[in-house]
Amino acid sequence: xxxxxxxxxxxxxxxxxxxxxxxxxxxxxxxxxxxxxxxxxxxxxxxxxxxxxxxxxxxxxxxxxxxxxxxxxxxxxxxxxxxxxxxxxxxxxxxxxxxxxxxxxxxxxxxxxxxxxxxxxxxxxxxxxxxxxxxxxxxxxxxxxxxxxxxxxxxxxxxxxxxxxxxxxxxxxxxxxxxxxxxxxxxxxxxxxxxxxxxxxxxxxxxxxxxxxxx
Numbered sequence: 065x066x067x068x069x070x071x072x073x074x075x076x077x078x079x080x081x082x083x084x085x086x087x088x089x090x091x092x093x094x095x096x097x098x099x100x101x102x103x104x105x106x107x108x109x110x111x112x113x114x115x116x117x118x119x120x121x122x123x124x125x126x127x128x129x130x131x132x133x134x135x136x137x138x139x140x141x142x143x144x145x146x147x148x149x150x151x152x153x154x155x156x157x158x159x160x161x162x163x164x165x166x167x168x169x170x171x172x173x174x175x176x177x178x179x180x181x182x183x184x185x186x187x188x189x190x191x192x193x194x195x196x197x198x199x200x201x202x203x204x205x206x207x208x209x210x211x212x213x214x215x216x217x218x219x220x221x222x223x224x225x226x227x228x229x230x231x232x233x234x235x236x237x238x239x240x241x242x243x244x245x246x247x248x249x250x251x252x253x254x255x256x257x258x259x260x261x262x263x264x265x266x267x268x269x270x271x272x273x274x275x276x277x278x279x
Contacts, residue, residue, distance in 0.1 A: 065241070065242055065245065066245075067245050067248055067249070069256040070242055070245035070249060071167065071245075071249055074249075077230050078230070079247060080228060081225070081226055081227050081229060081253070082191060082253050082257065083210055084225035084226045084227075085216055085217075085225070085227045085228075085253070085254065085257060086260075086261075087184055087224030087225075087258070088148070088151070088215055088216055088219070088224070088225055088226055089151070089209065089216050089261070090115030090145065090210050090261075091148070092148055092151035092152050092216075093155055093205065093208060093209055093212060094156060095148075095152050096151075096152045096156055096158055096159060096208060096212075097155075097208075099152065099156065100121075100155070100160045100163060100184065100204075101155050101163055101201070103117050103121075103156075103157070103160050103163075104117070104145070104159075104160055104163030104164045104167060105163075105189065106168075107143075107163045107164065108163070108167045108168045109168075114129065114164045114168065117160055117164070117193050118157070118160055118161050118164060119228060121156045121157040121160045122157055122162070124153045124154070124156065124157070125153075125154060125156075125157040129150065129154070129215050129218045130218065131223060132150050132153070132154075132155075133146060133147075133150055133218065133219070133221050133222045136149055136150060136222070137222055142223040143174065143220050143222065143223050143224065144224060144225065146188030146219075146222045146224070147216070147219035147224030147225070150215070150219070151212050151219070152209060152218055154212055154215050155207075155211070156208075156209075156213070158204040158205070158207040158208045159201070159204045160204075162200050162201055162203055162204025162205075162207075163197065163200075163201045163204060163206060165200060165265075166196075166197030166199075166200030166201050167189075167193050167194065167197045167223030168194070168197070169197070169200075170193045170196045170197060171196075174192055174196070175188055175192060175193065178191070178192045178198075180196065190279055194276070198272065198273060199229055199269065199273050202268065202269050202272070202273075205265065206262065206265040206266075208260070208261070209258075209261045209265060210258055213254060213257060213258045213261065214254065214258075216228065216254075217231055217254055219234045223269075227249075227250040227253045227257075228245050228250065229250070230247065230249050230253070230277060231246070231247050231250035231251060231252030233246050234246030234248070234249075234250065235247055
């Protein structure tokens with residue numbers, strides 16, 4: 065059976081697994097973005113605190129994915145929960161690092177001017193610092209999306225949802241019928257999703273970044 069015949073015969077399953085994969089990545093990315101921005105907001109004014117936050121995220125990022133999933137199994141079992149926890153942890157580093165860098169590099173004179181106009185620290189954060197840092201923050205989210213898209217495939221190791229099941233199933237049956245087609249279908253699907261997500265974030269950047277900053 066050719067690859068295209070394999071895809072056509074299993075298109076319903078492949079569409080479902082593609083939806084699962086995209087949904088898991090998007091939800092984990094949103095959760096990691098919320099957590100990462102909170103960490104950055106709390107720590108970016110202090111070099112020591114921001115260095116500690118970035119360092120912890122870096123340590124988590126260096127843990128091999130199979131090892132992390134393996135460590136999560138005894139505590140959370142198999143399925144969605146360990147998959148989500150692992151993906152969120154892997155997403156944090158680019159988001160935290162870029163958010164800290166972006167906000168800490170905002171021109172202090174602009175912050176002083178905003179404070180001089182009577183703005184509170186909270187208003188300065190959300191009206192001045194975060195909008196100016198947004199392109200850098202978005203780049204971190206975009207990098208995380210690409211990283212997590214691939215790591216999400218390994219979630220099949222803990223019975224997580226998504227296209228990783230196609231890859232693991234194919235690799236487990238190498239030499240058997242449609243083994244290569246299965247692994248290839250999962251891989252191609254993830255590549256396509258990664259391109260779609262990247263294009264989506266490019267559009268977000270165009271619509272949410274002011275022309276002055278883009279210029």
